[in-house]
Amino acid sequence: MTEPTFTTLVSRWYEQNARDLPWRVPGIGAWPILVSEVMLQQTPVVRVLPAWHAWLARWPDPAALAADTPAEAIRMWGRLGYPRRAVRLRECAVAIVERHGGRVPDQLDQLLALPGIGTYTARAVAAFAYGQRHPVVDTNVRRVVSRAVAGDPDAGPATTPADLVACAELLPIEPAAAALASAAFMELGAIVCTARSPRCPACPVESVCAWRASGQAAPTGPTRRPQRYAGTDRQVRGLLLGVLRDTTGPVPHQRLDQVWHDDVQRARALAGLVKDGLVEPVGEESFRLIGDGPVAQPLPG
DNA sequence: CATGCGTGGAA
DNA sequence: TTTCCAAGCAT
Structure with a gap:
């Protein structure tokens, strides 16, 4: 199998344009990466940054967090939103101590069994912390692949097994290159191929984009009316x-x-x-x- | 599988 | 001012 042009183009773009986020520092460790991934579930990067630093300064490893109270975890979560994640992250630390001797496991099934860790986060930790070759599929990746490969302006509402297969086929054989490619897909979706106003002139795969080639139909809005917040x-x-x-x-x-x-x-x-x-x-x-x-x-x- | 679950900033 | 989210997960 030949490594697809699409993947190499996005990977090269990433190497030149990636934001230098602290959890991307080489050798940062699986625990800081896991914490970042949980915080980034539905919360923007700029708001996660200070909380991530504070959290890891206080609890540098799972055992430290497991020994503290859920109340303190909720407080340190601050106003990131969805505070259940703070409680689950602490439960996750407890489980890591009890089941894995305090070290973040590197097997997909073990990660998936931890509280608060789902399909996306388990794969993100396995790939980004341990360099394994797994498709890492979040909303950004699904949108990028949906547009550039399938030609559709929007992806489906949730990750399906078909999405994982489609992304797996785009990954280089070499595990480290595959992990970098996944990070690159995510970054492209976050920075360039955004949901509402994609910056196609700045896109490294504009020339091979199926969406672009097919006339770039406008993205359709949300399928269902989102719940209003005030009064809920x-x-x-x-x-x-x-x-x-x-x-x-x-x-x-x-x-x-x-x-x-x-x-x-x-x-x-x-x-x-x-x-x-x-x-x-x-x-x-x-x-x-x-x-x-x-x-x-x-x-x- | 459709819903519920926070927050604050951009459009 | 109101709308619409932003690297999902659990049920």
Whole structure:
């Protein structure tokens, strides 16, 4: 099999144009890469950068995070959004300590079995941290391949097995080159072949792009109307968690009552936070971040 | 497999 | 001002 022109063009472009992101530093280690991948799930790079530095300064390895409380993980998550990821990342650290001696596993099935690690993240860690040859398929890669190879302006809403096969066929045989190609596809989608306003004049594969060749039909908008944020349970959860995050220990429910007027919705949101393992009741009157209790004191003497 | 799950900045 | 997200995951 010959290495496709498309892949070499994108890889060369990447070598010249890649952003120098800290988790791309050679030899950075699997744990920093894993943390970056989880933080980057639905959160923009510019907001991840400071949180990533702070997180790794405090918890340089899985064992350090596993030994701390979920509440502190939620606090250090700051306002990255989707704070369940913070709790899952800590659970992931616990599992890494228990199952793998504190070292991030390098096998795809072992990675996939960790909390908060799905198809994309497992493959990203295996490829970027361990140099293995796996297709790494995120929304950027699916869009790039959909356009340049298939000629479609948009990719499907979710990654399918067919997407993995299509991407695998684009990868060089040599594992390190394959990992670089995957990073290059992602970068091209993030920087040039963006969803709404692709910068085709700056694209390294404009000359071989099927979408371009077929007249570049306009991307169609989202298939379904996205849920509005204002007034949703999501917003109320965010407000409640904001108070709990900025307070150490239990918060009386009267204080939580002030964040939202609708009793029914507020109670539902709070119950959701408890159900999701982010918050726990303390007695009859208060709530706190999960595990945000007094640390066990060593006995005197 | 369609939904729920935060956030803050760009268009 | 309102809209639309941005390197997904779990259920």
